[in-house]
Amino acid sequence: MWPSLVAALLVAGATAASGAKDPGAAATYHSTKSLAALQRCLTEKLANIGEVVAVRSDKDTTTLVLRNIPDGPMTIDLAPPSVTVTSKLAFSTRHLIEACL
Numbered sequence: 001m002w003p004s005l006v007a008a009l010l011v012a013g014a015t016a017a018s019g020a021k022d023p024g025a026a027a028t029y030h031s032t033k034s035l036a037a038l039q040r041c042l043t044e045k046l047a048n049i050g051e052v053v054a055v056r057s058d059k060d061t062t063t064l065v066l067r068n069i070p071d072g073p074m075t076i077d078l079a080p081p082s083v084t085v086t087s088k089l090a091f092s093t094r095h096l097i098e099a100c101l
Contacts, residue, residue, distance in 0.1 A: 027094070029083040031101040035062060038078050041100035049093065066090060 031038060039062055043052045050069040056062045063086075066074040074090040076083065076097070083101065 026087065027085045027089060027097075029097065029101050030081045031083055032081065033101070035060065035078055035080050038080060038083060038100060039064065042076065042078070042097065045096040045100060046093065049090065049096075066093070 033041075039054060042064055043054065046052045046064070046066050049066060051067045053065045053067060054062050055065065061077065061079040064076045064078065066076075069090050071088065071090050073087065074085065074093065075087045076085050083097070085097065089097075
């Protein structure tokens with residue numbers, strides 16, 4: 001019984017891990033707005049859903065992390081003209097992101 005239980009857990013874990021890497025989970029957008037304008041707009045809109053933290057990696061790139069949400073954190077890389085959601089889109093955020101572009 002134990003070997004079959006362990007095998008079932010391993011299969012379930014592998015299925016969950018492969019789902020997390022689903023290429024459809026991320027989205028890439030393009031914007032003509034500046035980094036500061038994108039960051040300000042996205043922070044204001046996403047703050048209604050959870051806590052937004054900005055991490056600046058260099059002068060032209062910032063990563064926004066939407067935390068404290070039921071589906072786990074969502075990350076958005078801002079490197080104008082590219083805006084990339086690098087994780088699964090959190091529920092009801094797609095239209096908020098698109099409104100800031």
